[in-house]
Amino acid sequence: MTTMLEMPRVRACTATTCAYNTSESCHAFAILVGDHGHAHCDTFVDGGAKGGIRDVIGQVGACQKADCVHNVDLECRATAIAVGSHDDGSDCLTYESRTG
Numbered sequence: 001m002t003t004m005l006e007m008p009r010v011r012a013c014t015a016t017t018c019a020y021n022t023s024e025s026c027h028a029f030a031i032l033v034g035d036h037g038h039a040h041c042d043t044f045v046d047g048g049a050k051g052g053i054r055d056v057i058g059q060v061g062a063c064q065k066a067d068c069v070h071n072v073d074l075e076c077r078a079t080a081i082a083v084g085s086h087d088d089g090s091d092c093l094t095y096e097s098r099t100g
């Protein structure tokens with residue numbers, strides 16, 4: 001029998017133009033953080049329509065940023081993360097390189 005781990009919460013997100021963002025809070029059920037040379041939130045979507053689940057705070061479903069100290073087997077093991085605007089999208093601000 002396996003034990004279910006809790007997914008890390010997105011405790012804050014300042015990317016207010018994202019469709020899943022309401023009052024600097026993420027409401028996607030689960031986000032994907034990708035590796036684009038930086039820890040990009042691949043769930044970010046800029047647009048007029050708002051989405052997500054109102055009563056849910058976003059969680060990290062998966063993370064491809066394998067060089068982060070919080071990453072184990074492409075899953076995030078941080079307690080919680082923060083996300084913020086970066087260029088035209090958003091990045092995980094909790095990312096910390098293993099190599100410093």
Ligand code: SF4
Pocket residue numbers: 033039060063064065068069070071072075076077078081092093094095096
């Ligand atoms: S803290 Fe690290 S492992 Fe967790 S989502 Fe951010 S970049 Fe990925």
